[in-house]
Amino acid sequence: MCLFLGFEYKASEKMADRVRMPSAASIVARSYPDKIIGIENTLPWHLRTDLQLFKKRTLGHAVIMGRKTFESIGKPLPNRVNIILSRSKLDILDEYPSVKWAADPETALYFADVDSIISGNKEFFIIGGEQIYNLFNKFMNRVFVTDVFCGNINGDAKFDVDFAAGDVGKRSEWIIKREEEYPKTVSDDYPFRVTEYRRRMPLHRYRVKEEAMGRVPDVEAFWLSKDMHLTHVDQNDAQLNFWESLDQ
Numbered sequence: 001m002c003l004f005l006g007f008e009y010k011a012s013e014k015m016a017d018r019v020r021m022p023s024a025a026s027i028v029a030r031s032y033p034d035k036i037i038g039i040e041n042t043l044p045w046h047l048r049t050d051l052q053l054f055k056k057r058t059l060g061h062a063v064i065m066g067r068k069t070f071e072s073i074g075k076p077l078p079n080r081v082n083i084i085l086s087r088s089k090l091d092i093l094d095e096y097p098s099v100k101w102a103a104d105p106e107t108a109l110y111f112a113d114v115d116s117i118i119s120g121n122k123e124f125f126i127i128g129g130e131q132i133y134n135l136f137n138k139f140m141n142r143v144f145v146t147d148v149f150c151g152n153i154n155g156d157a158k159f160d161v162d163f164a165a166g167d168v169g170k171r172s173e174w175i176i177k178r179e180e181e182y183p184k185t186v187s188d189d190y191p192f193r194v195t196e197y198r199r200r201m202p203l204h205r206y207r208v209k210e211e212a213m214g215r216v217p218d219v220e221a222f223w224l225s226k227d228m229h230l231t232h233v234d235q236n237d238a239q240l241n242f243w244e245s246l247d248q
């Protein structure tokens, strides 16, 4: 077994061309107990402390979001590669180099994998909204859930995962790693609780070299656009090492 930028790959005959990809995590704030996350493309609350936690966790990592969530934020999240899912090409790509357009979930995962590998991150984040959480739920190994104690509210988007439920007669797939309560304050509309869930049996994704290299036509441009993001890894070395290490 060898390590490159913290990622394992197995050099046995069968696994020679397989590399373990970074892990998907997600972050969501939802009303308790109704699981509402948004209304008319906006958040139903203002929780400054929770936004600060979100920023601290995601900074420097790739984030995947839906086109509607991107529009609700209004601009790219700074110091993160923003991967936006939309079936139509985004017209803001020239304006914001940190934005990557993904026309399908596979391309979004590919961009997140590449960014994480060359940035030395073991994880990237799925940050909503409802459609995008639903697309990627099966890949998430770690989920930060903020339960907002706001009572019953109207909403049109939900995060409907039940972390306590298991298949009939089986225990939950999830364990609680950490939980913390926060009070209502002048800058937090409601009290809330943040729970970190970990998947009991993490799902590992692998790629083979040929698939990864041939996946996106503008991969060269993607590497080049990473200049502003790479501080601790030399871009070209990382790119070369990553692929060449598979041959060793």
Ligand SMILES: NC(=O)c1ccc[n+]([C@@H]2O[C@H](COP(=O)([O-])OP(=O)(O)OC[C@H]3O[C@@H](n4cnc5c(N)ncnc54)[C@H](OP(=O)(O)O)[C@@H]3O)[C@@H](O)[C@H]2O)c1
Pocket: 027, 028, 029, 030, 036, 037, 038, 039, 040, 041, 042, 043, 065, 066, 067, 068, 069, 070, 072, 085, 086, 087, 088, 102, 103, 104, 105, 127, 128, 129, 130, 131, 132, 133, 135, 157
């Ligand atoms: N509370 C929270 O933590 C939180 C976090 C994030 C968002 N939100 C809220 O969630 C709401 C938005 O959620 P939403 O579900 O309506 O929208 P969304 O998930 O943010 O974005 C949906 C869009 O993603 C694109 N998309 C979806 N599936 C795709 C696929 N398979 N391939 C390519 N593109 C795909 C489509 O864009 P096109 O139509 O352009 O093709 C679709 O309209 C807002 O109210 C927002 O404020 C809450």
